Amino acid sequence: MKLHCRLSTLMGQHRLSIQNVHEKTKLSRTTISNLYNDKATRINYETIEKLCSLFECGIAELLCLDEPQKRSYSKDDER
Numbered sequence: 001m002k003l004h005c006r007l008s009t010l011m012g013q014h015r016l017s018i019q020n021v022h023e024k025t026k027l028s029r030t031t032i033s034n035l036y037n038d039k040a041t042r043i044n045y046e047t048i049e050k051l052c053s054l055f056e057c058g059i060a061e062l063l064c065l066d067e068p069q070k071r072s073y074s075k076d077d078e079r
Contacts, residue, residue, distance in 0.1 A: 002066045005043070007035045010055045010062065025050040 011021060018032045025032075027050060034040040035051075043063075051062055 004064050004066065005035045005038050005040060006062055006064060007032070007051065008038070010051075010057065011036065014055065021051075021054065024054055027051075 007021075011017070016024075018029055018036060021027065021032050022029050027047060031040070031047060035043065035047075048059060048062065052059060055062070
């Protein structure tokens with residue numbers, strides 16, 4: 001499973017740029033850009049709080065987990 005950030009979707013819905021989000025949250029543009037491009041490897045609680053507050057959303061609207069891929073088995077796997 002992989003965690004994904006939906007910041008780009010939220011920013012699009014609210015028509016906000018990275019600069020707008022930076023000005024409103026005081027988060028670094030690098031942090032916002034990494035989350036926007038879904039390239040962040042970690043995120044701290046304060047960042048989540050600021051973004052959820054800005055977009056008036058819950059954590060589940062900001063972050064989501066991929067569904068685990070189901071592995072199909074064949075008779076060859078039993079050997």
